[in-house]
Amino acid sequence: MSDVLLQSLITGITIGSAYALVGLGFAIIFNVSDVVNFAQGEFVMVGAMSAVSLLAVGTPFVLALFLALIVVVCIGLILEKFAIEPAKSATVVSTIIITIGASIFLRGLALLIWGKDFHSLPAFSGETPIHLGSATITPQSLWVMGITAILVYLVHLFFNRTITGKALLACSANPIAASLIGIPVKRMMLFAYGLSALLGGAAGVLIAPIAFTSYDAGMMLGLKGFAAAILGGLGNPMGAVAGGVLLGVLESLGAGLISSGYKDAIAFVILLLVLFFKPQGFFGRAGEERV
Amino acid sequence: MNRYRGFFVLALIIIIAPIIFPDSYFVTVVGVTIALNALVAVGLNLLMGYTGQISLGHAAFFGIGAYSSGLLTTMFSWNPWFALLMGLLVTWLVAEIIARPILRLKGHYLAMATLGFGIIINILMVQPTHITGGPDGLSDIPVLNILGWDIDSDIRWYIVANGALLLGVWLALNLINSRIGLALRAVHGSEVGAQMMGVDIERIKIRIFVVSALFAAFAGSLFAHQQAFISPDSFSFHFSIELVVMVVLGGMASNYGPIFGAAVLTMLPETLVVFEDYEVLILGAIMMGIMIFLPQGLWVGLSQKIKPLFLNKATSSVESVGG
Numbered sequence: 001m002s003d004v005l006l007q008s009l010i011t012g013i014t015i016g017s018a019y020a021l022v023g024l025g026f027a028i029i030f031n032v033s034d035v036v037n038f039a040q041g042e043f044v045m046v047g048a049m050s051a052v053s054l055l056a057v058g059t060p061f062v063l064a065l066f067l068a069l070i071v072v073v074c075i076g077l078i079l080e081k082f083a084i085e086p087a088k089s090a091t092v093v094s095t096i097i098i099t100i101g102a103s104i105f106l107r108g109l110a111l112l113i114w115g116k117d118f119h120s121l122p123a124f125s126g127e128t129p130i131h132l133g134s135a136t137i138t139p140q141s142l143w144v145m146g147i148t149a150i151l152v153y154l155v156h157l158f159f160n161r162t163i164t165g166k167a168l169l170a171c172s173a174n175p176i177a178a179s180l181i182g183i184p185v186k187r188m189m190l191f192a193y194g195l196s197a198l199l200g201g202a203a204g205v206l207i208a209p210i211a212f213t214s215y216d217a218g219m220m221l222g223l224k225g226f227a228a229a230i231l232g233g234l235g236n237p238m239g240a241v242a243g244g245v246l247l248g249v250l251e252s253l254g255a256g257l258i259s260s261g262y263k264d265a266i267a268f269v270i271l272l273l274v275l276f277f278k279p280q281g282f283f284g285r286a287g288e289e290r291v
Numbered sequence: 292m293n294r295y296r297g298f299f300v301l302a303l304i305i306i307i308a309p310i311i312f313p314d315s316y317f318v319t320v321v322g323v324t325i326a327l328n329a330l331v332a333v334g335l336n337l338l339m340g341y342t343g344q345i346s347l348g349h350a351a352f353f354g355i356g357a358y359s360s361g362l363l364t365t366m367f368s369w370n371p372w373f374a375l376l377m378g379l380l381v382t383w384l385v386a387e388i389i390a391r392p393i394l395r396l397k398g399h400y401l402a403m404a405t406l407g408f409g410i411i412i413n414i415l416m417v418q419p420t421h422i423t424g425g426p427d428g429l430s431d432i433p434v435l436n437i438l439g440w441d442i443d444s445d446i447r448w449y450i451v452a453n454g455a456l457l458l459g460v461w462l463a464l465n466l467i468n469s470r471i472g473l474a475l476r477a478v479h480g481s482e483v484g485a486q487m488m489g490v491d492i493e494r495i496k497i498r499i500f501v502v503s504a505l506f507a508a509f510a511g512s513l514f515a516h517q518q519a520f521i522s523p524d525s526f527s528f529h530f531s532i533e534l535v536v537m538v539v540l541g542g543m544a545s546n547y548g549p550i551f552g553a554a555v556l557t558m559l560p561e562t563l564v565v566f567e568d569y570e571v572l573i574l575g576a577i578m579m580g581i582m583i584f585l586p587q588g589l590w591v592g593l594s595q596k597i598k599p600l601f602l603n604k605a606t607s608s609v610e611s612v613g614g
Contacts (some may be wrong), residue, residue, distance in 0.1 A: 030399075036399045036402070044565075051415055057484050083583065086583050086584045087582060087586070088582075090403075090582065090586060091586075092345075092399065093339070093345050093539070093543075094539075094582045094586050096345065096347075096399070096402055097535065097536065097539055097578055098578070098582045098583065099578035099579065099584050100532055101574075101575045101576070101577070101578025101582065102575065102579055103575070104532075104574055104575030104578065105571075105575025105576055105578075105579065106573060106575070108569070108570070108571030108573070108575055109570055109572055110573030111568065111572075112568055112569070112572065140472070159515070176519055188508075190511075196300050210324050211412075219528070223406065223410070226403060227403070227407070230400070231404055234399065255414045259418075261417075261418045262414065262418060262545070263415055264410065265410070265414040265415070265418075268407035268408075268410050268411050269407075269411060269575040271404075271407045272404060272407050272408065273410075275392075275393075275396060275400060275403065275404045275407075276404075279395075279396060279400055291545075
């Protein structure tokens, strides 16, 4: 029994790292622009698929990953510039529909470019599993966890130690006040979308060697990332990271103990329970409504 | 009588269309799908348009209706009408139970909760393969029979589905113009304000959620009998999104906008058949385009652009009379 638990824990933290990166991207965009970006999962898919294509045309491995991330960042910037910015005064429902529209659009584009086939990346460094007692861990899992930890730490440093990061926080606290003290709010918004696209793309190339990717792989990942952000409390980026890892672990424990077919259902049942009983998430502050 | 003018125009269009184009695939076949989708959209509009609450999980209620009818008639050989009633009853119970905690949430949280609910219900259709038939779904769902009259041809389905739609629109119109309708719009305007005026906002939101779920379930039951085959794919997150788009495309809080939206969105894949690969792409582009450039929806947005042309004429003629 304990080895099932350990194995589920390892799998859970690995996939949870991907949810954490997607959730972190969600939280950053939500903080800065009050928009829940349903196209976040598509960043993951585009990242993975671009890397696959670049490798296929003979690009060296590291360069291919790097270029794939640049592609994703460009898409994030285009999304902000041409879909979010023009609809500035839109209501919550409108922005939800715009970003869902964007995600469907990107999925349609991916279908045209890459077709319906499943793709996969080679592992970063070998496939030989490492034994941990009775459980095993693949080198790729270590890559996923390690790089996620580094990225999360960098984002944390960015928000707390750099002037740009603090300016971004100021935009999320009060955009009008921020622009009055000379922060270029529009450019900061672009920056936030670029950053969260980068995180999504990174999640994509990291898990592509473990999970197969296809044109429609982004949707479920995006929804799970959204769930992670809500578990952690929508306004709290580090909460989203914790929420992502927690979701990954609970989901894989549930799959191990109950049935893997219900894996996604377990994730959403947890989400509903949290929303019903602790809607501000585990790490968020309770907000009050302005009349 | 004025408030029913649109209703009679709609009824007239529905009656005349198959008379003018009796052999048109778009009228007798697609027309049935349009009517069923429109029925769900009209119900969803009560919740989204008039009360200002979003639901990204309405495909679930459509599915509960369809699966109740499908399962009870094929596995337990129930009379389709009892199965349909049972579907409504189950939907009513499910909606009533989840409405209370879900509608306490707002905005993004409400969107996420309804979305999660929809996905859970969809998984419950896929996973217990021995009951629901799993991803393959249920087939051989029997024909519906009204007073000894088998609904087994396209034109008969056209009559039944559009009759159901007209009934739904009539109910919605009466609801909107009643005391409850006024309360709903007050909730949309300001929940706190409505509460100050003595509206029990929690109860009224739950009620309208249940009503819109029943609209969806009723359409779902008819859908199951019309198709004779159902699978979980028809009730996925994607369909929930399409329903929201129908409401928004037409224009929220307009009585006929959602029907227009349902017609456009149902026709779209049929007309784009030549560009099958582009269908997803175009759907996404339409969603973004409408929301960015015509946030009140195509129906409301266009009619507002056209109305002033007539109104200006009217006012100028009044002025000329006065002068």
